[in-house]
Amino acid sequence: MNSIILSALWGVLMMYTGVVSRSNKAPGIMAALGAALLMGAAWLDLNGVSLAPFDLHGMLEFPPYVSGFILLMSLCLLLYVLLSNDEIDRLTGHSADYLALIFFVMTGVIIVASFKTLLMMFLGVEIMSIPLYILAASDKRNLKSNEAGLKYFLMGSFSTGIMLMGIALLYGSFGTFYTAALNIGFLALSPLTLAGIVLLMVSMAFKVSAAPFHFWTPDVYDGTPSVFTSFMATIVKAAAFFGFLRLFEGAFGKLHEQWQILTAIITAATLLIGNLTAVFQQSVKRMLAYSSIAQAGFMMFALFAMNATARQGLVLYGVSYSLATIGVFAVLAKMKDQTFEGFNGLATHKPFLALMLTVYLLSLAGIPLTAGFFAKYYMLLAALKTGQMLWLVILAVLSAAVGIYYYFRVIQAMYFKEGADQEVETSSGFRATLLVTAVIIVLLGVHPDWVIALVNY
Amino acid sequence: MSITQILFWFLSALSILSALMMVTSRNPVHSVLWLILVFFAISGHYILMNAQFLAIVNMIVYAGAIMVLFLFVIMLMNMNAETEPQKNKWLKMAGAIGSGTLLLVLVAALRDSELRGRTLEGPEGTIGLVKQLGAVLFTDYVVPFEISSVLFLSAMVGAVLIGKKD
Numbered sequence: 244m245n246s247i248i249l250s251a252l253w254g255v256l257m258m259y260t261g262v263v264s265r266s267n268k269a270p271g272i273m274a275a276l277g278a279a280l281l282m283g284a285a286w287l288d289l290n291g292v293s294l295a296p297f298d299l300h301g302m303l304e305f306p307p308y309v310s311g312f313i314l315l316m317s318l319c320l321l322l323y324v325l326l327s328n329d330e331i332d333r334l335t336g337h338s339a340d341y342l343a344l345i346f347f348v349m350t351g352v353i354i355v356a357s358f359k360t361l362l363m364m365f366l367g368v369e370i371m372s373i374p375l376y377i378l379a380a381s382d383k384r385n386l387k388s389n390e391a392g393l394k395y396f397l398m399g400s401f402s403t404g405i406m407l408m409g410i411a412l413l414y415g416s417f418g419t420f421y422t423a424a425l426n427i428g429f430l431a432l433s434p435l436t437l438a439g440i441v442l443l444m445v446s447m448a449f450k451v452s453a454a455p456f457h458f459w460t461p462d463v464y465d466g467t468p469s470v471f472t473s474f475m476a477t478i479v480k481a482a483a484f485f486g487f488l489r490l491f492e493g494a495f496g497k498l499h500e501q502w503q504i505l506t507a508i509i510t511a512a513t514l515l516i517g518n519l520t521a522v523f524q525q526s527v528k529r530m531l532a533y534s535s536i537a538q539a540g541f542m543m544f545a546l547f548a549m550n551a552t553a554r555q556g557l558v559l560y561g562v563s564y565s566l567a568t569i570g571v572f573a574v575l576a577k578m579k580d581q582t583f584e585g586f587n588g589l590a591t592h593k594p595f596l597a598l599m600l601t602v603y604l605l606s607l608a609g610i611p612l613t614a615g616f617f618a619k620y621y622m623l624l625a626a627l628k629t630g631q632m633l634w635l636v637i638l639a640v641l642s643a644a645v646g647i648y649y650y651f652r653v654i655q656a657m658y659f660k661e662g663a664d665q666e667v668e669t670s671s672g673f674r675a676t677l678l679v680t681a682v683i684i685v686l687l688g689v690h691p692d693w694v695i696a697l698v699n700y
Numbered sequence: 701m702s703i704t705q706i707l708f709w710f711l712s713a714l715s716i717l718s719a720l721m722m723v724t725s726r727n728p729v730h731s732v733l734w735l736i737l738v739f740f741a742i743s744g745h746y747i748l749m750n751a752q753f754l755a756i757v758n759m760i761v762y763a764g765a766i767m768v769l770f771l772f773v774i775m776l777m778n779m780n781a782e783t784e785p786q787k788n789k790w791l792k793m794a795g796a797i798g799s800g801t802l803l804l805v806l807v808a809a810l811r812d813s814e815l816r817g818r819t820l821e822g823p824e825g826t827i828g829l830v831k832q833l834g835a836v837l838f839t840d841y842v843v844p845f846e847i848s849s850v851l852f853l854s855a856m857v858g859a860v861l862i863g864k865k866d
Contacts, residue, residue, distance in 0.1 A: 251850045258857065302843050340861055347854035354847065362844050370851045376860035392862075416813065440807035 244303065244346045245284035245294050246313050246355050253277040254346035261339025271328030277346060279319035285314035289697075301421065303357045311697040312485055312558050313353050318683075319478050319565045320349060325676040326573035330470045337382055345474060346372035350557070354479060355486035360420040361410045364490060368406065368450065371479055372399050378471040379463055379610050389555055391466025398459045402449035409442030413494075422490065428497035440495055440502055444509075447487045451480060453543055454512040457536050460521075464532035469581075470543055471699035473572030476535045481561030484542045488557055492549055499549055505633055506547045510639075513540035518642040521649050530649055531571065534607065538564050541639065547632075556621030558698045559691055563606060563614030563684065570603040570658035572681045577667050587662025595674060596667060597657045602681040606688070608650040609643055614687035619643060620689070708748060715741035728774045732767060739763040751828025 260273045289310040331338040349381035356366030380392020416435040449456040464472045517537030524530040545557035606613035739762045739824035746755035
């Protein structure tokens, strides 16, 4: 609860920062401070210290597993803010307001991670989505950004409607919003419940952009300014997956056999569509959009398997994917030419940036010694432990191999092709943060047990 | 048949009819007007169930505020039957099949569910009165109530950010 209050209040504080201070450094410093404090608040939650001991009526809970996830997401937020503030300022001219929205989204992220009733889940998902529609449309002079905002808004509202319909059906058959009360196994198995489960699965699959509900993703991720794409593709997506897993484990866990085949189909479709379409992209940003669909396919394994390994693996996957993607997008946002050709010869002119990008891309591809490897390993291990549908694991390994192709195309362009020098302005703070991100990725690649221990506590 | 039952059937028929007219009418302005009628019919249903607060809110917010905004937007965009974009035949067919399947599932689910005869409260019930609602909202549901303020604040900030010139 500490973290929810802090991030909501910090959002308000950020708006005042924009009014009080005219300097364009102040919002970034305040936001970074807020993210660091958020880590502290989550750490207090983790240790069971509550600064605001309200009676929550059992609507939210903060077990170590949840608080650990919030802590890690706050870390990602800190790195994101440090890497992106200059870019947001350059894009919009008043970064404080947009950073305020980002803190509001963070409130939604924490609620989605910690809900215990469908009501709170709905509120969390909405708090998470509505500021994102604004962020998508934030480049007001750019038609593509407008299109992205409108498209995301319409599709997102529609999927929220489907979610509400599902919640209404479930409430109709149980008379309660509490997920624990819904989880009574086969006694609960009525046509109304099944229809509700399917509708909830559709809307959550939409929020995490799993196929066949992914059609909005490429356009929205491509049209949104890169700084904000990096936020919505990472922290928000990881939180949506975390909420997805908590919802289906908490409310329908005992009916797992009933809907497991659905998740298997969604997983397979997401892996295939994401990876195969990513191969044919000419723009790196669009490639990353499709690759984020492919990564969602791997995260779907958590729902397919739904065991202890899957739970730990999802947190590890969320963190490693978020860190690597934030890093790639931070560099990408600074580049003028965002096609593969734009990266030609980057290694000779900007060796540091190229090296950092290589680490991130290796992690996304899942090469050992980076966090991405163990993330994928845990997801596949979780699926193997169920002992069912081996073909799905084989498909995942094959699509990981396809993934290596398009991630390495960027690395190949940077190191083995000739290209003209281009202007990429980076401050020393920016480079230091990139280095820290890369170091964390490598450390987690060697010691994934740190994250696992955190969420097990 | 009591007066309540007659009203129930009348309102049901009215809401279904206006909903169909809303979907099928070619002129968007007519669609909006039919939709307003749907909202009024549904508000009538709420009153029949003695949920007065819900009925009034439904009328003020949906039929009043949102629909007026809708009308404004549609009139500003000057949409009419001539400028309506032609949709792909396959797209229409896919839409019909998709929503038809959903309809089938929902109808089957509602038909087989054991909700018939299970009523929470009769028309004399007090559950929908403002007093009851307020008491529940500020005791059991105070957490979501407070948290929804973050939602409204972020929506407000967003609307200002999108609308302001820079």
